[in-house]
Structures are given as C-alpha cells and as structure tokens.
Amino acid sequence: MSLSLWGGFCLALTLMGYYSSKALYRRQQKIWFAPIVIAPLMILLVVVTLNIPLADYFKYTHWLAALLAPATIAFAVPIYRERALIKQYPITLSVGVMVGLLLGIGSSWLVGYFTTLPAELSNSLMVRSVSTPFALEATSAFGGVPELTAMLVLITGVMGMLICEPLFKVAKIRSSVAKGVALGASAHGVGAAKASEIGRQEGVIASLTMIFTGIAMVIMAPVFAYIVN
Amino acid sequence: MAAKQSSMALMIPSNLSPKTQFHLQRMLQVALFCAFAWACQVIATEINSPLPGSVIGLGLLLALLSLKWVPEQTVSSGAAWLIGDLLLFFIPPVVAVIKYQALLKDFGLVLVSSMLVASTIVLLGTAFTVDRLFKLERKHRLKLQLTQGAN
Numbered sequence: 001m002s003l004s005l006w007g008g009f010c011l012a013l014t015l016m017g018y019y020s021s022k023a024l025y026r027r028q029q030k031i032w033f034a035p036i037v038i039a040p041l042m043i044l045l046v047v048v049t050l051n052i053p054l055a056d057y058f059k060y061t062h063w064l065a066a067l068l069a070p071a072t073i074a075f076a077v078p079i080y081r082e083r084a085l086i087k088q089y090p091i092t093l094s095v096g097v098m099v100g101l102l103l104g105i106g107s108s109w110l111v112g113y114f115t116t117l118p119a120e121l122s123n124s125l126m127v128r129s130v131s132t133p134f135a136l137e138a139t140s141a142f143g144g145v146p147e148l149t150a151m152l153v154l155i156t157g158v159m160g161m162l163i164c165e166p167l168f169k170v171a172k173i174r175s176s177v178a179k180g181v182a183l184g185a186s187a188h189g190v191g192a193a194k195a196s197e198i199g200r201q202e203g204v205i206a207s208l209t210m211i212f213t214g215i216a217m218v219i220m221a222p223v224f225a226y227i228v229n
Numbered sequence: 230m231a232a233k234q235s236s237m238a239l240m241i242p243s244n245l246s247p248k249t250q251f252h253l254q255r256m257l258q259v260a261l262f263c264a265f266a267w268a269c270q271v272i273a274t275e276i277n278s279p280l281p282g283s284v285i286g287l288g289l290l291l292a293l294l295s296l297k298w299v300p301e302q303t304v305s306s307g308a309a310w311l312i313g314d315l316l317l318f319f320i321p322p323v324v325a326v327i328k329y330q331a332l333l334k335d336f337g338l339v340l341v342s343s344m345l346v347a348s349t350i351v352l353l354g355t356a357f358t359v360d361r362l363f364k365l366e367r368k369h370r371l372k373l374q375l376t377q378g379a380n
Contacts, residue, residue: 014324018317036316040323047324054325061321067311068318069270070262072283074308076290080301088370092363100355107347115339121332128344129351132319137281148329150322155341159348167349173356177363182356186348189315218284 006052007059014061017043036190037158068133075211082204092177093205097212100185104129104213105224124148126228127217128156131188134214141221142228153188160187161194180205185213251306258307265290 021039031037047057079086086093105126112122124144127135132153139149164183173179176199183191184206192210196203241253269289270282278285293299326333333340 014317014320018314018320039316040320043320044324044327048327054328057324058321061324064318065321067263068315069281069283069286070259070266071311071315071318073262073266073269073286073290074304074311076287076294077301077304077308078312079291080294081305083295089363089366092359092366095362096355096359099358100351103351103354107350111343111347115343117336117340117343118332120329121336121340125344129348132315132322133283136319136322137283145329147322147325148332150319151326152340152344154319154323156344156348159345160352163345163349164352167352168356171353171356173360175360175363178356178360181359182352185355186351215284215287218281222279 004059006056007061010047010052010057011060011064013046014043014064017046031162034158034161034190034193036154036193040154068136072133072137072214075214078204078207079211082208085204086208089177093181093208093212096177096181096185097209097216100129100181100209101213101216101220104186105228109228119143120145120148121152124152126224127221128152129186129188130214130217131210134218138217138221141225143225154190157187157190160191164191164194176201177205181209184209188214255306255310258304259310262304262307262311 018035018039021033021035021042024038025033025035046052108122108125108128111117111125115122117125120143123142124139126142126144127138127149130138130153132150135149135153136146139146160183164179164187167173168179168182173182179198180195180202183195183202185191187194188210192203192206195206241250241257243250245253266283266286269286272278273280273282273285290299290304294301294304
C-alpha cells in the first residue's frame with residue numbers, strides 16, 4: 001500500500017516537474033532554465049531529500065521510459081517530411097553523420113584511455129553523443145550501464161549547447177549546414193533545440209543528423225564495440 | 230484538406246470543439262505508435278533480430294510513408310508529441326543514477342572536464358569537415374545544373 005502511494009507520488013512529481021519546468025522556460029528563455037537542466041535536477045533533488053527508494057520511484061514512472069520505443073519510431077516522420085533536403089545534400093549529410101559518429105566514439109574512447117575512470121563509467125561514455133533512446137539501445141554492446149548512460153548523454157547534450165557558439169565563432173564556422181550537422185552529431189536533441197534557435201535550416205539539419213547518427217550507432221554498435229575492445 | 234482527413238478522424242465525434250478533437254486524435258495516434266512499437270518488439274524477439282524493435286519500426290514506418298500506404302497526417306501530430314516530450318521519457322533512467330552517487334562523487338570532476346575536451350573535438354571536427362564538404366557539394370550541384378541547362 002505504502003509502496004503504491006510513493007509510486008503515485010513519484011509519477012506525479014515527475015510529470016509536474018517536467019511540465020512546470022516547460023512552463024518556466026516559456027517565461028524565462030534563459031539557458032539555465034531549459035527543461036533539460038531544471039526538470040531532472042528538481043526531481044533528483046526531491047527524490048534524494050525525501051530518500052525515496054528507487055524501486056518506489058520506478059513503480060509507475062517506468063511507463064514513461066516505455067514511451068522511448070514509440071518515440072524512436074516517430075523519428076520516421078521528420079525523415080520523411082524533410083526528404084527533399086536529404087536528397088539535396090546526400091553526401092554532406094551522410095559524411096557528416098559518419099564523421100560525427102566516429103569522432104563521438106573516438107573521443108569517448110580517448111577519455112577512457114587517458115583517465116582512470118572505472119569501466120562502468122568509461123563504457124557508458126561511448127554512446128554519449130547520440131539521442132537517449134538510441135544510446136540506451138546501443139550502450140549494452142559496449143558494456144555500458146543504462147542509468148549512467150542516460151545521465152552522460154544528458155550532460156553531453158547540455159555541454160554541446162553551452163560551448164557551440166563560442167567554438168563556432170573562434171573556428172569561423174559560418175555555414176548553416178556545418179553548424180546543424182555538428183550540433184546534431186555532438187549534442188543530439190539538445191543540440192538540435194539549440195540549432196533551431198540559431199535558425200530554421202540549422203534546426204532541421206541538426207534533427208536529421210541526430211536521428212541518422214542514432215540509427216547508425218544502434219546498427220554499428222557491435223562492430224565499434226569489437227574494434228574498441 | 231478536410232476531405233483528405235484520415236479514416237481515423239471519423240472515429241472522433243465531430244460535435245466536439247476543434248481543440249478537443251485535435252487532442253483526441255493526437256492521443257489516438259500516440260496509442261497507435263505504442264501498439265506498433267510493441268508489435269515490432271515482439272517480431273524482433275521472435276526472429277532474434279540483432280536490431281531492436283524500435284529501429285525496425287522506424288524503418289518500417291518510413292517505408293510505409295514513402296509508399297504512401299500511410300498518409301503523413303495520420304501520424305504527424307502523435308509523432309510531434311512523442312518527439313517533443315522525449316525528455317519526459319528519459320527522466321526516470323536519469324533519476325536512477327543516484328544508485329551510482331558514490332562513483333559520481335569520486336570521478337565527477339575528471340568526468341566532466343574530460344567530456345568537455347571530448348565534446349569540443351566532436352563539435353569542431355564535424356563542423357570543419359562538413360563546412361569544407363558542403364562547399365564542394367554545392368559547387369558540384371551548381372556545375373551540374375549549369376551543364377544540364379546548357380544541353
């Protein structure tokens with residue numbers, strides 16, 4: 001009985017935390033108020049302060065995580081809608097996706113190589129640059145842990161959003177395609193949201209890159225994992 | 230547009246306000262996405278597929294859309310909701326990270342600083358490559374258009 005009460009509370013907490021952070025962002029369009037930063041922090045804070053056991057937290061909220069699979073399938077719609085753009089720059093997009101994916105995995109491998117991070121962390125890092133639903137599917141191939149992967153993916157996204165503009169300025173990256181592909185490949189959904197702030201074209205290209213990088217990661221994860229190990 | 234509305238829309242009573250109709254239709258679409266995702270997962274397990282059901286489903290839906298067997302407007306608002314609220318769906322796995330509190334306390338600083346370097350590599354490397362390549366591909370396209378125009 002008490003378990004289901006806590007369970008209900010946690011589902012309500014998660015929904016309210018998420019929707020209120022979205023409402024807050026509509027009023028305060030500051031990067032630190034972005035739902036991707038505020039919502040997980042707020043909910044984590046409550047769960048930690050009230051000392052809620054994870055089993056209780058997951059009692060009902062695991063249904064939310066179950067929606068990741070239908071959301072993955074839904075990515076077919078933007079691909080179909082933007083087919084004209086894909087046909088326009090097939091080489092740029094596909095090479096961009098591959099370069100982004102290889103750099104993402106390669107740079108994560110370097111982190112594991114040069115630091116003394118424990119295996120569950122360094123393995124979970126490998127898929128950090130692709131969108132969460134794809135990352136969670138691919139991480140087991142590298143020996144990653146789903147919970148750590150979800151958090152590392154989120155941090156990677158927020159980082160990409162924060163560092164992209166000064167980097168583009170210093171490196172003199174001006175074309176919208178380059179900005180879009182780089183953001184989509186390095187910072188997935190958060191990068192795509194940032195890219196659509198820069199411009200519509202950037203946003204669409206970043207979303208497409210994010211989706212293709214994710215699909216490619218899931219398909220090729222066993223091969224990459226074999227090479228890396 | 231109204232005439233081209235999907236048969237799904239017929240299931241929604243037309244005496245409701247347009248906003249309610251939209252919400253109902255969107256919920257119906259999300260439910261269909263869930264049923265489809267479940268079916269794909271069952272198939273993937275059944276055939277021992279190396280690919281997860283969700284990626285198979287993505288490919289199938291893309292094929293159905295391209296063949297026009299599934300009209301875009303029968304899935305678009307449900308897809309927009311699922312993609313737009315993606316963050317909500319992965320909050321639970323992120324919260325579960327408290328299992329690894331001790332680990333993160335010990336390695337948090339190393340982790341974040343090395344990820345910063347790694348992300349810079351990915352962002353700049355990809356942007357540079359695409360910037361050069363894009364200029365080449367655009368030039369190539371323009372040349373192609375010019376020669377085709379001349380013939």
